[in-house]
Amino acid sequence: MDEQKVLVTGGAGFIGYHLCRKLSTITGNLTIYDDLSSGKIENVNDVPSAKFVKGDILDLQTLCGLPKQDLIYHLAAQVVVPYSMENPLIDFETNAKGTVYVLEKARKDDAKVVFASSAAVYGNPSVFPTPETYGFHPFSCYGLSKVVGEEYCQMYRDQYGLDIVITRFANVYGLRCHGVIHDFLDKLAKNPNKLEIIGTGKQSRDFVHVSDVVEALLRVGAGDKFNGEIYNLGVGKSTSILELAQLILTILGLQNRTIVTTTNQSWQGDVTKIWFDISKAQKDLNWVPKVTLEDSINEVIADRKISI
Ligand SMILES: NC(=O)c1ccc[n+]([C@@H]2O[C@H](COP(=O)([O-])OP(=O)(O)OC[C@H]3O[C@@H](n4cnc5c(N)ncnc54)[C@H](O)[C@@H]3O)[C@@H](O)[C@H]2O)c1
Known part of the structure; x- marks a missing residue:
């Protein structure tokens, strides 16, 4: 190239x-x-x-x-x-x-x-x-x-x-994006006692x-x-927004402290579940996604110097 x-x-x-x-x-x-x-x-x-x-x-x-x-x-x-x-x-x-x-x-x-x-x-x-x-x-x-x-x-x-x-x-997702991981971490940095999820929290995504x-x-x-x-x-795995929130709370050691609530409203065009079959890309491109959600959450925490 x-x-x-x-x-x-x-x-x-x-x-x-x-x-x-x-x-x-x-x-x-x-x-x-x-x-x-x-x-x-x-x-x-x-x-x-x-x-x-x-x-x-x-x-x-x-x-x-x-x-x-x-x-x-x-x-x-x-x-x-x-x-x-x-x-x-x-x-x-x-x-x-x-x-x-x-x-x-x-x-x-x-x-x-x-x-x-x-x-x-x-x-x-x-x-x-x-x-x-x-x-x-x-x-x-x-x-x-x-x-x-x-x-x-x-x-x-x-x-x-x-x-x-x-x-x-x-x-x-990753550094410099404005997705749900950054949103949750920003909210928790401001107030670790409460986390409000926009939507039902049941939607799941392939991160x-x-x-x-x-x-x-x-x-x-x-x-x-x-x-x-x-x-x-994608990664070929689907994680609900509630599961993501729990993962973030566990990484931050907040699982017994933070009260999680949902607005329970979805928005026009929102989809319930994304879960990709990535076998074709894996085979043709000899490609395997390597970064886990845990790694990435830790990456954002370190980048933003979040300490709670
Ligand atoms: N981020 C995701 O999760 C995701 C998922 C599916 C698809 N995509 C696709 O990946 C691509 C990149 O997304 P992203 O997340 O980096 O979004 P982004 O908004 O950060 O990047 C889009 C870029 O396009 C530029 N742009 C918009 N309209 C333009 C125009 N008329 N002329 C020139 N530049 C213009 C914006 O300034 C911006 O820099 C997009 O095509 C998006 O639809 C992203």
């Missing part, structure tokens, strides 16, 4: 940052393209060898004006499910239309594309663990816009001969560490043997 020109859309975001950190050690030709709508300039600054272009994926002129690329990781997206339900048009513009713009850039350059899709394309699955073949059953506008993005990827592969790999992420996702992204980006494939990237 060292001579390749690599573009990461959404490279200033959470997963994009971790991917770019790793890519910057492999290629000297890395470009981050991000409008900083939710991404952070610190993330860009912390990958000093990458070239940064502040731009919107919906700005085709700027996007296509970038130098010719060999490989495009397309991560830029509107990522908030409740927001997609309140603003379906904006979500569609960024995630569906924006993906077509990125594909146009790829078509112009004859670049390979790795597309960041989501568990949301499965909606509320009824088959567990859910394989890639489960099919599209989106349950939110976000899920639908990712389905449209995937379908355009397949179209560009079939009709224009582009090399495209689709990766579907479960619940990715995968960002470093494991990045490793899989590097593997699918290398070579051309994964052209046309779709990969679930």
